[in-house]
Amino acid sequence: MNTSKRSVVPPAVSGARLPAGMYDADVVIVGFRCAGAPLAYALQRAGVKVLVVDKDPFFSDQPISTHAIQPFGMKMLDQIGLGDVVRELAPQNSAFRFQLEEEYIQMAIRGTEFDSRSPRRSKLDPALQSAALDAGVDGRERTAVTGLLRDGDRVSGVRLSNGDGGRPYEVRARVVVGADGRNSTVAKLVDAPTYLESVNNNGLYWSYFEETPVFREDPRYDWGACIHVEGDEARAVFQTDSNLLLMASGGRPEMIRKMRGDPESSLLDHLARGRLTGPLLEGSRMVAKPIGLLSMRFFMKQGTGPGWALAGDAGLHMDPTPGQGITDAFRDAAYLAEAIVDGSERAMALYWRQRDADSLGLYHFAGDMGSPEFNNPLNEMLFRRTRNSPAAMQRMTEMMDRRRRPIEMFPPLQMLSWLTRETLAGNLAPWRALPRTFRFGQMIERQQKILDRALATAEAGDLKPTLPIL
Ligand SMILES: Cc1cc2nc3c(=O)[nH]c(=O)nc-3n(C[C@H](O)[C@H](O)[C@H](O)COP(=O)(O)OP(=O)(O)OC[C@H]3O[C@@H](n4cnc5c(N)ncnc54)[C@H](O)[C@@H]3O)c2cc1C
Numbered sequence: 230m231n232t233s234k235r236s237v238v239p240p241a242v243s244g245a246r247l248p249a250g251m252y253d254a255d256v257v258i259v260g261f262r263c264a265g266a267p268l269a270y271a272l273q274r275a276g277v278k279v280l281v282v283d284k285d286p287f288f289s290d291q292p293i294s295t296h297a298i299q300p301f302g303m304k305m306l307d308q309i310g311l312g313d314v315v316r317e318l319a320p321q322n323s324a325f326r327f328q329l330e331e332e333y334i335q336m337a338i339r340g341t342e343f344d345s346r347s348p349r350r351s352k353l354d355p356a357l358q359s360a361a362l363d364a365g366v367d368g369r370e371r372t373a374v375t376g377l378l379r380d381g382d383r384v385s386g387v388r389l390s391n392g393d394g395g396r397p398y399e400v401r402a403r404v405v406v407g408a409d410g411r412n413s414t415v416a417k418l419v420d421a422p423t424y425l426e427s428v429n430n431n432g433l434y435w436s437y438f439e440e441t442p443v444f445r446e447d448p449r450y451d452w453g454a455c456i457h458v459e460g461d462e463a464r465a466v467f468q469t470d471s472n473l474l475l476m477a478s479g480g481r482p483e484m485i486r487k488m489r490g491d492p493e494s495s496l497l498d499h500l501a502r503g504r505l506t507g508p509l510l511e512g513s514r515m516v517a518k519p520i521g522l523l524s525m526r527f528f529m530k531q532g533t534g535p536g537w538a539l540a541g542d543a544g545l546h547m548d549p550t551p552g553q554g555i556t557d558a559f560r561d562a563a564y565l566a567e568a569i570v571d572g573s574e575r576a577m578a579l580y581w582r583q584r585d586a587d588s589l590g591l592y593h594f595a596g597d598m599g600s601p602e603f604n605n606p607l608n609e610m611l612f613r614r615t616r617n618s619p620a621a622m623q624r625m626t627e628m629m630d631r632r633r634r635p636i637e638m639f640p641p642l643q644m645l646s647w648l649t650r651e652t653l654a655g656n657l658a659p660w661r662a663l664p665r666t667f668r669f670g671q672m673i674e675r676q677q678k679i680l681d682r683a684l685a686t687a688e689a690g691d692l693k694p695t696l697p698i699l
Pocket residue numbers: 259260261262263264265282283284285291293294295296297298299372373374375408409410411412413414415522540541542543549551552553554555556557558
C-alpha cells in the first residue's frame with residue numbers, strides 16, 4: 230500500500246456536482262474503532278483530509294466484544310503501518326486452536342511468519358485511536374451522525390450533533406464512510422440493501438481471569454487462543470494483556486437465560502465443567518463483571534454507493550464464534566483506503582465486490598461453527614484427519630491466511646478417501662452428517678459463483694450497483 234503523502238481526489242467524486250472548494254473534508258468517517266481508526270490513519274498518511282467522528286468518548290472501551298486478532302488481521306495492520314502499535318499491547322499467541330470435543334486443529338504462530346494477539350478492546354481501541362490522532366487526523370468525540378447531506382443522488386456530507394448539547398451542524402465531504410458498527414446509522418440513512426442474512430439465537434457470557442502457572446507450564450495449553458466446542462456448548466480462552474485470560478462460555482438460549490440471574494457463579498460453574506477451562510480456574514480470580522449477549526443477527530450489505538462506503542461491521546457482520554470481525558474490519562480499512570486513494574469509481578466498486586467474494590465462505594463457516602449442528606461426527610473426523618495430514622494442515626494455514634476459501638479445505642476425493650478409511654476402521658458415524666454438509670457446501674458454491682461473477686463484471690468495467698440475488 231502506498232502511504233506516501235499525496236493529494237487525493239477521491240473517486241466517487243469525480244462526478245460530484247459541488248465545486249472542490251465547497252468541501253470541508255475529503256472523507257468523513259463515522260465510527261472510530263477497529264474499522265474507522267485504521268482507515269483514518271491510512272488515509273491521513275496518504276494525504277487525504279479526514280474528519281472522524283464517534284458518538285462515544287475517545288479512548289473508551291468497547292465492552293460488547295471479545296478480541297482475538299487472527300494472523301490475517303495482523304497482516305492487514307502491518308500493511309497499514311499499525312502492527313507494532315498492537316504488538317506492544319499484548320503477548321503473541323503461540324498458536325491458535327479450534328477444538329471439537331477431543332479433536333483439534335492448531336495453527337502454529339510462534340516461530341512462523343504469522344502473528345496473532347488478543348489485547349482487550351479497552352487497550353486496542355485507544356491505541357488505534359491515538360495512532361490516528363497523532364498522525365494528524367481531525368477527530369471529534371461524543372459526536373453522532375444524525376443525517377446525511379445529498380447532492381442529487383450522491384451523498385455529499387453529514388449532519389452532526391454533539392453530546393454536549395451544542396447545536397447540530399453540517400460537514401460537507403466527498404465521501405462518507407460508515408464505520409459505525411452493526412447497527413450502523415450510515416447504512417440506514419443510505420438504505421444499504423441487505424442480501425445475505427442469518428441469526429444465531431444462542432448466546433455467551435465472558436469475563437477476565439488471572440492467568441495461573443498452569444496456563445504457562447502445562448503442555449495442554451501450548452496455544453494462546455482456543456475455541457472449544459463441547460456438546461452443545463462452546464468455550465473460548467484467549468491470552469490477553471496484563472497476564473489475564475479472557476474466558477467465555479456459550480450455548481443455547483435457555484442456558485444463557487438461566488445465567489442471567491447470577492452471571493458470576495453461573496459463568497464459573499460453566500467454565501469449571503469445560504475440559505480446558507476447568508483447570509485454569511484453580512487458584513485464579515475473576516477480575517471483572519461478566520458480560521453477556523443473547524441472540525445476534527448477521528448480514529452482508531451493499532458496500533459502496535454514490536459518495537458513500539461501509540467498512541467493518543456496518544457492511545458485513547458475521548457470527549463472532551471463530552473471531553473474525555476485527556480482522557475483517559482491519560481488512561476493510563486497508564482495502565477501502567487503497568480504493569479511496571486510487572480515486573476511481575471502479576476502485577470503490579471493486580472494494581465492495583472483492584469484500585463479498587472473499588468473505589462468503591468465512592461468513593458461512595462462522596455461522597456453522599456458532600450453530601448447535603457443528604458438533605457432529607463428520608466434523609470430528611475432519612478435525613482429526615486434518616491434524617494428521619500435512620497437506621490438509623497446509624490448506625488450513627492458507628485458509629487462515631485468507632489465500633484459500635473454506636470450501637476448498639476438503640476436496641471431494643480427499644473426503645471420500647477419509648470416509649472410506651473410517652468405514653474400514655468400523656466408524657460409520659461420519660456418514661450421518663454427510664447429507665447436511667453436502668447441501669451446505671452446494672449452497673456455498675452456488676452463492677460463491679454469483680459473487681465471483683459480480684466481481685468479474687465490475688473488473689470488466691460494468692459498475693452498475695446490481696445486487697447479487699443469493
Ligand atoms: C460477543 C462478541 C464477541 C466478539 N469477539 C470477537 C473476537 O474475538 N475477534 C474478532 O475479530 N471479532 C470479534 N467480535 C466482532 C467484533 O466485535 C466486531 O467485528 C468489531 O468490533 C467491528 O468493528 P467496527 O469498527 O466495525 O465496529 P464497532 O467496534 O462496533 O465500532 C463502531 C463505532 O461506531 C460508533 N457509532 C455508531 N453509531 C454512530 C453514529 N450514529 N455516529 C457516530 N458514531 C457512531 C460507535 O460508538 C462505535 O464506537 C465479537 C463480537 C461480539 C458481539
